Amino acid sequence: QISKGPVDCVTEKALYTLSEDWLLWQAQDFSPLKLQVLFAVGRDGEVSQPLEVDALSCDTVEQLKEKILSTFRAKFGFPYETPIRDVCVEYEKHGSFVPLQDVDASSEVIGDMKKLNTLKYYQISDGAAIKVISKKDHPPLSPQTSLKDDKNFSGKYFHLIDPDVVEDQAKSPERKKLNLKELHLTKLLSTKVAVHSYVENLFNSIWGMPQSKAPHAVKYFFDFLDARADNMKISDPDVR
Incomplete structure (x- = not known):
């Protein structure tokens, strides 16, 4: 459920989480x-049949790789032969493939920090073709190791949490209060999204019996509620 919404690559805070400490309150569209x-x-340029992978426009290149390898494992039942640190991804644009990198010369810079490139930054649209290659078989022109190997990763880069906004909040308590209000609303909505399918499946399991007959235990429980309603003279149809 968490991966269905934005997840900050640097802090690992997510929009669809039930933990207040790890809730991403500064999520963008x-x-x-x-x-x-x-x-x-x-090594002859041949490619496999396409594998459909779900991603988000706000995902970084590293997050895209993780989702590709996760989908591969779920689809075929075994992991991709190349580890993620040795995987490169390219985007098909106008008949040629463009390498995707978390940071390049055109990355946005705020102060001393660089913003990680996202799929939206590369203008990758729905249905686009992405090619996965191995660094061993196809050495990239500009090799880039994992940025997370940098000990000062969180001090050099940012993803969804704008460093300027964090500084402004410290100086403006009223803005922080407003964001906290939105934070709890987001948490409530994300909780509803997270549990809705489970509740729906529960009732489908209860009432999805042959000939629409409920299990004896469930029937007994509702008969008990009806009896209590009769004893308390409750006749409101919205209650019963």
Whole structure:
């Protein structure tokens, strides 16, 4: 459920979480994407059949790799042969493939911090083709190791949490109070989204019996409630 909404790559805070401490209150607008992922086969430019992968426009390149490998494992039942740190991804644009990197020369800079590139930054649209290649078989022109290996990763880069906004909040208590109000509303909505399917499946399991007959235990429970309502002379149909 958490991966269905924005997750900050640096702090790992998420919009769809039930933990207040890890709730992403500064989430930006995002849109879901269904990408057609091709895996390079050998060194002759051949590719596999496309694998549909769900992603978000606010995902970083690293997050995209994680979702691709996770979908691959769920689809085929075994992990992709190349570890994530040795995987490169490219985006098909105008008939050629463009390498995707978390940070490049055109990345946005605020103060001393660089913003991690996202799929929206690369203008990747729904249904776009993404190619996965191995660094060992296809050495990239500009190799880039994982940024998370940097000990000062959180001090050099940011993703969804704007460092300027954090500083402004410290100086403006009224803005912080407003954001906290929105934070609890977001938490309430995310909780509803998280439990809705489980509650719906529960009632479908209860009432989805042959000939629409409820299990004896469930019937007994509702008969008990009806009896209590009769004893208390409750006739309101919205209650009963």
